[in-house]
Amino acid sequence: MILVTGATGRVGFRLLEQLADAQASATAMVRVEAKAEDLPTGVGHVVATLDAPPPAEVLQTFERVFLLSPVHEGQAELEVSFVDALVAAGHGPHVVKVAVDGFQEPDCEVRFMRNHRLIAAHLDATGLPVTYLAPNSFMENLLSSADTIRNQGTIFAPAGDGRIGFVAAGDVAAVAARALTGIGEQDGIHVLTGPEALSYTDVADRISAVFARQVGYEDVPPDRARETMLADGLPAWQADGVIELFEWIRNGGCDTVTDEVRQTTGEDARPIEDWLSEMRGVFLGPGDVSPPRF
Ligand SMILES: NC(=O)c1ccc[n+]([C@@H]2O[C@H](COP(=O)([O-])OP(=O)(O)OC[C@H]3O[C@@H](n4cnc5c(N)ncnc54)[C@H](OP(=O)(O)O)[C@@H]3O)[C@@H](O)[C@H]2O)c1
Secondary structure, three states, rough: EEEEOOOHHHHHHHHHHHHHHOOEEEEEEEOOHEEEEEEEEEEEEEEOOOOOOHHHHHHOOOEEEEOOOOOOOOHHHHHHHHHHHHHHHOOOOEEEEEEOOOOOOOOOOOOOHHHHHHHHHHHHHHHOOOOEEEOOEEEHHHHHHHHHHHOOEEEOOOOOOOOEEEEOOHOOOOHHHHHOOOOOOOEEEEEOOOOOOOOOOHHHHHHHHHHOOOOEEEOHHHHHHHHHHHHHOOOOHHHHHHHHHHHHHHHOOOOOOHHHHHHOOOOOOOOHHHHHHHHHHHHOOOOOOOOOOO
């Protein structure tokens, strides 16, 4: 039996769909009972959180665990407490952990990557078998630009000419499904990317082509981007992390492209045009999906 944490999120939900399609036995961990209503058909659930995990006798029923938590200041503590609960249960499950590309690079001081590095150090010390999935930025991050694309024909970001190997969350889920069902690579670090590294100018060009409307990119000074994020209500810790991330991007930290999605799943990683076409309704629909970020 597989336990899926982060089950209602962008990766976790798609993972549950893929496990259900593969007829693998999976249980979703949800924070409140009501969240279970929207899970894919046939998926079981347990109500718990990473910092208030299921009891040991329940954890012992899962030989494989998909470990994912949201980005926030307490992320390392959250995952570490859950890992401790797994160790205390004593049955030694295989953990498939979602980290982020860059966490494995000791000189990467972006706080989001550093948090995953702290979790990984703790996890490695437990001796549990671990598969690390280290995705590049998700294509889904572009959804936060949907309103400015629609209303101003512009993507705003402090990214300079930095390029990003954007990967679809569904591809991350597909690799996770293989790792959790014993098909494909079982350990080590897997850097997951889309098929190419794109600057925001490239992204704007692709959006223009797919939606047949002119979209441009405006490089925003980091200070202005930070002010806008704070005004939008993002916590300072997170806004500062986004600024660090974009500095990493400007310096080429996210321009990696790998073949891991195809190697693991046998399918090519999803091109951005394909993903944009699926999201047409969100980008071109009535609007107010999300506030402009910068
Ligand atoms: N965004 C990117 O570009 C990117 C790139 C590479 C790696 N990553 C990594 O991917 C992860 C985020 O993945 P995602 O985008 O799929 O996340 P997401 O959509 O934000 O979903 C987060 C999930 O975690 C659950 N959750 C929140 N607090 C929890 C708690 N205390 N205990 C248990 N579960 C909790 C949420 O449940 P509720 O529905 O109840 O809130 C939700 O299911 C992060 O670790 C990030 O570093 C992201």
